[in-house]
Amino acid sequence: MLDLIVRHCNLPDGRQNVDVGVQAGRITAVQTALPAQAAQELDAHGQLLTPPFVDAHFHMDATLSHGLPRVNQSGTLLEGIALWGELKPQLTQDALVDRAMAYCDWAVAKGLLAIRTHVDVCDERLLAVEALLHVRERVKPYIDLQLVAFPQDGVLRSPGALNHLKRALDRGVDVGGGIPHFERTMSQGAESVRILCEEAAQRGLRVDMHCDESDDPLSRHIETLAFETQRLGLQGRVAGSHLTSMHSMDNYYVSKLLPLMKEAGVAAIANPLINITLQGRHDAYPKRRGMTRVPELLAAGVPVAFGHDCVMDPWYSLGSGDMLEVAHMGLHVAQMTGQAAMRQCFEAVTTAPAGILGLDGYGIAPGCHADFVLLQAADPIEAIRLRATRLAVVRRGQVLSLTPPNTARLNLPGRPAQVDFRR
Numbered sequence: 001m002l003d004l005i006v007r008h009c010n011l012p013d014g015r016q017n018v019d020v021g022v023q024a025g026r027i028t029a030v031q032t033a034l035p036a037q038a039a040q041e042l043d044a045h046g047q048l049l050t051p052p053f054v055d056a057h058f059h060m061d062a063t064l065s066h067g068l069p070r071v072n073q074s075g076t077l078l079e080g081i082a083l084w085g086e087l088k089p090q091l092t093q094d095a096l097v098d099r100a101m102a103y104c105d106w107a108v109a110k111g112l113l114a115i116r117t118h119v120d121v122c123d124e125r126l127l128a129v130e131a132l133l134h135v136r137e138r139v140k141p142y143i144d145l146q147l148v149a150f151p152q153d154g155v156l157r158s159p160g161a162l163n164h165l166k167r168a169l170d171r172g173v174d175v176g177g178g179i180p181h182f183e184r185t186m187s188q189g190a191e192s193v194r195i196l197c198e199e200a201a202q203r204g205l206r207v208d209m210h211c212d213e214s215d216d217p218l219s220r221h222i223e224t225l226a227f228e229t230q231r232l233g234l235q236g237r238v239a240g241s242h243l244t245s246m247h248s249m250d251n252y253y254v255s256k257l258l259p260l261m262k263e264a265g266v267a268a269i270a271n272p273l274i275n276i277t278l279q280g281r282h283d284a285y286p287k288r289r290g291m292t293r294v295p296e297l298l299a300a301g302v303p304v305a306f307g308h309d310c311v312m313d314p315w316y317s318l319g320s321g322d323m324l325e326v327a328h329m330g331l332h333v334a335q336m337t338g339q340a341a342m343r344q345c346f347e348a349v350t351t352a353p354a355g356i357l358g359l360d361g362y363g364i365a366p367g368c369h370a371d372f373v374l375l376q377a378a379d380p381i382e383a384i385r386l387r388a389t390r391l392a393v394v395r396r397g398q399v400l401s402l403t404p405p406n407t408a409r410l411n412l413p414g415r416p417a418q419v420d421f422r423r
């Protein structure tokens, strides 16, 4: 007798009519017509069972602060930064925890069960660090929360920042961060990459830097990040977030850079919702899109994830924790409308970020954690098209969230009584 069986599932790899058996929090069987019984059975009716969504790039210390202390009227990055500066002295640990916990509720309902969040360490009190360490423990049973020590004001530019960052890592923050393009000069940016990578390597940590979030084609800190990754033996453990300058770079230079990133085992994290709204703001028409070169990175063998980055904070007043909305935007901005490319956009919010975060036991296969989401869609492309309803969200074999199917009752003579938007 198993704990749970989900019958008649479609899987992201294209397999159909598969049963998934669960025992003691792990998947024990993935096969057609599983000859077993379970305490609880769900019928997927040929809909998609996917491993949970994973957000590789988020800012949980700022989320849901929209309107505090006032609304960003212009919607620009500069007013957002000014607003964060106004809000920071007013932050309290309780308020940070409350907002983060509320966001984690949204995340669970949206099937988002692993999040890498940057946390601002440019604060002597380490208020946000302490708050999110507390949240990481509280949500551990249902969300894998990974914290990145992020020196928002620049590790060299901001007095004491390196010391604060080291204290944050001492306290148990998981990943080393950075923001080289925000340092005062290109050489200081490169120096910050070297210092931060050495710090992470000494501690055996992963690295994820905000890197080249700029329209300046000469912002090339990703090159230094790839070099330091190789020099310090950090291959497969380093990600460059944003990398928007790559959009504007000279094509010849990019033809050298992409193999360098591949060789160094550096991953890329694009943030489509934020990159398309914040980049190219100084352009007259035609305006650049500004998102990094996603299809070209993938073709070069570089892992690419899409992150949400912001939800209802000083920089972005929209968002709901829906990684399918993120994939939908990424697909459009990168013009990834080919059949294989659309599936890659789904992977960019599931398997690719799971690899970047180093999640263990992730996937729909025997031996993996029994963590999955049943979507009201037949396949990954339909899931993106519909930003499909998360019918059931399961973690370690326990159903955490149920959402009714999205249907409309029609009142049209001679037409069906219901539409559900699937083909």
Ligand SMILES: [Zn+2]
Pocket: 057, 058, 059, 118, 210, 309
């Ligand atoms: Zn960010």
